[in-house]
Amino acid sequence: MKNEFARGVMDGMKSQHPQEIAAFTDYRADYKRGFILGYCHQLERRYGEMALAAWKAGILTRRYGLDQALMREFFTDFRSERLVRSFNRGYQEAAALPAPGAAA
Numbered sequence: 001m002k003n004e005f006a007r008g009v010m011d012g013m014k015s016q017h018p019q020e021i022a023a024f025t026d027y028r029a030d031y032k033r034g035f036i037l038g039y040c041h042q043l044e045r046r047y048g049e050m051a052l053a054a055w056k057a058g059i060l061t062r063r064y065g066l067d068q069a070l071m072r073e074f075f076t077d078f079r080s081e082r083l084v085r086s087f088n089r090g091y092q093e094a095a096a097l098p099a100p101g102a103a104a
Helices: 004-014 029-047 050-063 068-076 081-096
Strands: none
Touching (some): 004 029, 029 050, 029 068, 050 068
């Protein structure tokens, strides 16, 4: 079996934009988790702001239908309440945002 998580990380690190929700219908949760973390890692490297990456990870976690607590664990490893708060804020704000591609 292929390592879906690692493949997701690599694809996320190469991606300039988050994937559309419809593009992920055939992928497993491990791939989606990896993609989010890879994408947010390259965001942090590009902008130098880890809180921005954590916030975006929260948004994508909700959009892609992943478990909030499981994804939040990646940010608790940094022992930074600021990052956890940024992740949680992104997750909560995603509920109020229109889905990408939705009519305004």
